[in-house]
Amino acid sequence: MISCEEAAIICNKTQYRxxxxxxxxxLRFHLxxxxxxxxxxxxxxxxxxxxxxxxxxSLSEKDxxxxxxxxxxxx
Amino acid sequence: MAxxxxxxxxxxxxxxxxxxxxxxxxxxxxxxAKDLVQETFFAxxxxxxxxxxxxxxxxxxxxxxxxxxxxxxxxxNSKKGKxxxxxxxxSGSDSEGDWLEEQVADPYSLLENDAFENQELGLxxxxxxxxxxxxxxxxxxxxxxxxxxxxxxxxELNINPSNLWVMVHRxxxxxxxxxxxxxxxx
Numbered sequence: 654m655i656s657c658e659e660a661a662i663i664c665n666k667t668q669y670r671x672x673x674x675x676x677x678x679x680l681r682f683h684l685x686x687x688x689x690x691x692x693x694x695x696x697x698x699x700x701x702x703x704x705x706x707x708x709x710x711s712l713s714e715k716d717x718x719x720x721x722x723x724x725x726x727x728x
Numbered sequence: 729m730a731x732x733x734x735x736x737x738x739x740x741x742x743x744x745x746x747x748x749x750x751x752x753x754x755x756x757x758x759x760x761a762k763d764l765v766q767e768t769f770f771a772x773x774x775x776x777x778x779x780x781x782x783x784x785x786x787x788x789x790x791x792x793x794x795x796x797x798x799x800x801x802x803x804x805n806s807k808k809g810k811x812x813x814x815x816x817x818x819s820g821s822d823s824e825g826d827w828l829e830e831q832v833a834d835p836y837s838l839l840e841n842d843a844f845e846n847q848e849l850g851l852x853x854x855x856x857x858x859x860x861x862x863x864x865x866x867x868x869x870x871x872x873x874x875x876x877x878x879x880x881x882x883x884e885l886n887i888n889p890s891n892l893w894v895m896v897h898r899x900x901x902x903x904x905x906x907x908x909x910x911x912x913x914x
Contacts, residue, residue, distance in 0.1 A: 665897050669871065671878060696904050699912050704872055707850035710752050711745045711873045714866075716762065721740045724769050728736070 655679050660690050668701045732781045736773055741862070743786050745869070746854045747793050753847045754797050764800065768793040849911065856906035860899055867892060868899035
């Protein structure tokens, strides 16, 4: 039997489709007996949907470094 | 003493992504948005002495960025020919050519509302990400927003996969707590 902590980690992996078959099975069994984790799993899945919906953009670390350099030159 | 102080050396880390999302939503071009963010930082630095400390740093930077976006549209609009607006527009005989009347937003369209809501959501998420510890926000951003593979992130940050998943776990849990409950439907 896995702990809630482990279940949460597997749940996070599934958000990125990186959980193995065995891990998914372990998670399923855990969800059958745990009362707390199903809420977390549901909310986590919604967070994934929200992140997709928001079309988040971010600057790469390289871009940020360049920005910092340019900004530092102006100090 | 002023309530807020400017610390330009922290700007890029704290606000670059937030400003960038704001800009991309308005100019829909990544390169232009990037330039606008950079210009905003320059302008902020230049007028730092005018900062009175009444608004938070980010609010103040957003105000500058708003001006930059407006200036950008002024500039590209002055390049275009002046648009013609007719007082009596009938779609039958005048329908040749690009008429502004045909470009007016449909007030009943749900799509536009959606885009607006998503933009608001994007800024809310970005705000929460910026409150995470530096390493967590970096891992979460690389994994979720930039979609970099676990292996590559581990190599670049010199961590092992279980470290990575613990950080992703902490970041996601924090985000669930930080994001307004209204966004979740349970």
